[in-house]
Amino acid sequence: MGESADDDLVARLVGEHERAYRAAWLILRDSHQAEEAVQEAFLRVWRFRGSLPAGDAIRPWMYRVVVNTSISALRHDRPRRASEVAMPAGDIGPAAAGGQDPGTVAEDADRASTMAGALGDLPEHLRVPVILRYWIGLSEKEIATAIGRRPGTVKSRLHDARSRLAADPRVNAARLAAGGEG
Amino acid sequence: MLTEDDLRAVVESAASAAPRPTAIDDQQFTDARTSASSRIRRPRGRMAVVLLAAAVLAVLAVSTALMRDHGSTAKFATVGAPVTEGRADQSSLGSGASAGTGASAGAAAPSAAGAPGVLPLDRSMNPTPAPLPSSAGAANATAPAAAVDSAKVVKNGSVELGVNKGSVAEAVSRVTSMATGFGGYVAGTRTTGGSDGSQVSGTVTIRVPAASFEQLTIDVGKLGDVRSTTTSGIDVTAQYTDLDAKIGALHATHDQLLTILTKADTIPDILSVQDRLNQVQSELDSLEGQRRLLADQTAYGTLAVTVLEPGATVAPLAVDDNPGLGNAWDDAKRGFGDAIEEIVRASGTAVVVLAVGFIGVLVLWLLTRNVRRRLV
Numbered sequence: 001m002g003e004s005a006d007d008d009l010v011a012r013l014v015g016e017h018e019r020a021y022r023a024a025w026l027i028l029r030d031s032h033q034a035e036e037a038v039q040e041a042f043l044r045v046w047r048f049r050g051s052l053p054a055g056d057a058i059r060p061w062m063y064r065v066v067v068n069t070s071i072s073a074l075r076h077d078r079p080r081r082a083s084e085v086a087m088p089a090g091d092i093g094p095a096a097a098g099g100q101d102p103g104t105v106a107e108d109a110d111r112a113s114t115m116a117g118a119l120g121d122l123p124e125h126l127r128v129p130v131i132l133r134y135w136i137g138l139s140e141k142e143i144a145t146a147i148g149r150r151p152g153t154v155k156s157r158l159h160d161a162r163s164r165l166a167a168d169p170r171v172n173a174a175r176l177a178a179g180g181e182g
Numbered sequence: 183m184l185t186e187d188d189l190r191a192v193v194e195s196a197a198s199a200a201p202r203p204t205a206i207d208d209q210q211f212t213d214a215r216t217s218a219s220s221r222i223r224r225p226r227g228r229m230a231v232v233l234l235a236a237a238v239l240a241v242l243a244v245s246t247a248l249m250r251d252h253g254s255t256a257k258f259a260t261v262g263a264p265v266t267e268g269r270a271d272q273s274s275l276g277s278g279a280s281a282g283t284g285a286s287a288g289a290a291a292p293s294a295a296g297a298p299g300v301l302p303l304d305r306s307m308n309p310t311p312a313p314l315p316s317s318a319g320a321a322n323a324t325a326p327a328a329a330v331d332s333a334k335v336v337k338n339g340s341v342e343l344g345v346n347k348g349s350v351a352e353a354v355s356r357v358t359s360m361a362t363g364f365g366g367y368v369a370g371t372r373t374t375g376g377s378d379g380s381q382v383s384g385t386v387t388i389r390v391p392a393a394s395f396e397q398l399t400i401d402v403g404k405l406g407d408v409r410s411t412t413t414s415g416i417d418v419t420a421q422y423t424d425l426d427a428k429i430g431a432l433h434a435t436h437d438q439l440l441t442i443l444t445k446a447d448t449i450p451d452i453l454s455v456q457d458r459l460n461q462v463q464s465e466l467d468s469l470e471g472q473r474r475l476l477a478d479q480t481a482y483g484t485l486a487v488t489v490l491e492p493g494a495t496v497a498p499l500a501v502d503d504n505p506g507l508g509n510a511w512d513d514a515k516r517g518f519g520d521a522i523e524e525i526v527r528a529s530g531t532a533v534v535v536l537a538v539g540f541i542g543v544l545v546l547w548l549l550t551r552n553v554r555r556r557l558v
Contacts, residue, residue, distance in 0.1 A: 017206040025200035026193070035203055042206075044452060048443055051436070051459045061440070068444045112199035119196045134186075134193040148441065166184045171192055175184075 009049050012058070013042050019136065020066050026131045027070040029120055037073050041065040060142040067128055067146060074124070111174055118170045126161040129154050234548065236458070238541050334422040334476065337395045337483035339413035343406035344490050353405050353489040354384040364398050366390030366482065385488045395483030402487055409490070418476055425473045432466045472511060 017038065024034035024041075044065050045052065052058050119127060132143045140158070144151040165171050184192070345353045350373070358368050366389050373384035390398050399413060439459045446452045525533055 014206055018203055021203040022197040022200045026197055031201045031203070034200070038203075044443065044446075047452060047456060048440075048459065051440060051443075051463060061444075064444050108195075109199070112195050115192050115196040116199040119193060130189070130193060134190045135197050148444075162184050162189060165189065165192060171184070171188075174192070174195070175188060 005054070006049070009046070013045065016062065017042070020063070023063065023131050023135055024066055024070045026116070026119060026135065027067070027124070027128060028074055029116070033073045034070070037069040038066060041069045044069070060138060060145040063132060063136055063138065064146040064148070067132070071124065071128070111177070114170050114174060118165060118168045122161055122164060126157050126164065129157045130161045133158055235545060333417065334419045334480045335392070336416040336418055336479045337392055337413070339395070339399055339411070339483070340486040340488065341399060341402050341411045342409040342488045342490065343402070344409055344492065345406040347491050350382060350384050350489050350491055354386050356405055357386050357388065357402055357487045357489070360398060360401055361388035361390055364390045364394040366394070369484065382491045383489065385486060387484065387486045389482040389484050392481060392483045395485065399485060402485070406489065418480065422473065422476050425469055425476070429466065429469050429473065432462055432469065436462050436466065
């Protein structure tokens with residue numbers, strides 16, 4: 001792989017870093033573990049760059065590594081993960097930086113925490129496809145590559161996850177609140 | 183029911199709950215390349231055993247494939263259909279093992295043999311042994327069409343023409359035109375001049391699409407008096423099929439290793455898989471290169487045409503039947519297959535039992551050593 005290809009890959013990894021980190025966080029619910037998992041995953045992608053597909057085709061593979069390192073960390077450290085659910089008040093991501101009304105910021109943070117809780121209550125095998133589909137934006141086929149399952153299995157899991165979230169009162173309350181604001 | 187947009191909003195909202203990450207530094211990737219390699223000591227026992235077992239299986243599989251390949255090529259039969267003098271070789275059989283020759287057949291037209299060039303009878307496609315035809319036309323009628331269609335034959339030939347005095351340049355020019363007319367090209371030319379500055383002989387080597395090779399040979403013969411014609415066809419179907427199979431298997435291995443990579447937990451494990459991946463990639467590149475070379479050699483036939491004035495003589499340009507790496511690969515493969523075959527033949531099944539036993543003991547020893555270390 002040439003230098004320009006290396007530069008492209010580094011640019012792609014840097015560009016995907018925050019999205020990958022938040023995907024790992026949604027799986028792990030632990031910021032330190034998420035950072036470590038993404039760092040390890042990216043290091044792995046970098047080391048194997050000569051064997052991975054080029055261009056956009058690398059995304060499913062990249063997120064496959066991210067998902068696997070995250071799940072591996074999850075299984076090695078379940079007790080510690082249980083302790084971190086709520087976010088530190090002063091460390092809410094994008095909303096806190098906008099100079100918005102503190103009340104709005106607090107509401108957004110509260111809703112984000114609630115949604116993270118609802119998503120976090122999904123079993124791992126349903127949560128991961130949802131994250132890859134609706135946060136990373138992978139297609140069902142790409143998710144199948146990323147989690148090493150058939151596209152039909154992915155479709156079924158996404159359907160199951162959607163049904164469970166639709167039945168979750170926290171999600172419905174948030175929808176109603178958002179509808180009321182809209 | 184939640185819509186797609188609702189779900190996206192839920193997940194995006196949940197993702198926004200994550201604390202901001204520490205910014206990533208581009209430099210760490212280039213640093214990682216050197217620092218990670220400096221931390222390498224040796225692969226962990228478990229992965230080492232897996233890779234060792236994989237390597238042993240790969241060696242056994244390749245040996246078996248080579249032996250099978252070597253054995254199967256001996257069952258091939260080809261029929262040469264020369265214009266006036268021809269031969270058909272099997273690249274895997276060596277020079278002395280030509281199965282069918284049409285030398286001195288004396289038939290001036292390819293139709294005498296039913297098909298121009300070489301007709302390979304690949305018994306891997308047709309398990310019923312096909313007898314060598316006493317009449318080439320009859321053989322053609324019974325030969326499976328699929329075998330002919332999928333045959334990979336390297337066609338070479340040379341024609342020596344006598345032309346009138348002062349006509350060498352014109353004849354060379356017409357040969358060149360014919361080659362380009364058939365979609366071919368000139369690979370090389372050589373001319374020699376007389377004392378008066380005119381050309382007395384010329385040799386032009388042309389490459390034309392294999393399908394037009396026989397027609398071109400006939401057409402070239404019409405440019406003057408044919409003094410001699412030689413054509414040969416080397417059947418590389420088995421070699422090509424073998425390469426295809428190996429490339430397919432290596433692609434599958436490559437994909438499996440990528441899957442293993444995503445599950446490897448430690449840097450030593452990753453590096454072990456990486457080493458194997460690099461090997462597989464290297465083998466793939468090499469085999470694909472050989473396949474490309476074969477594809478090029480079979481796509482175009484090579485004809486050396488020598489044009490002579492009355493009384494002139496010239497040695498024709500050599501036509502390499504199977505140049506380059508293809509020969510070396512054949513020789514190495516044949517030699518390795520022969521050696522294994524000889525060993526097995528000489529020692530019966532004992533050597534196989536011993537080899538398998540040795541590998542089993544080695545794997546057991548590695549496993550027990552690993553377990554003992556963990557217990558300590």
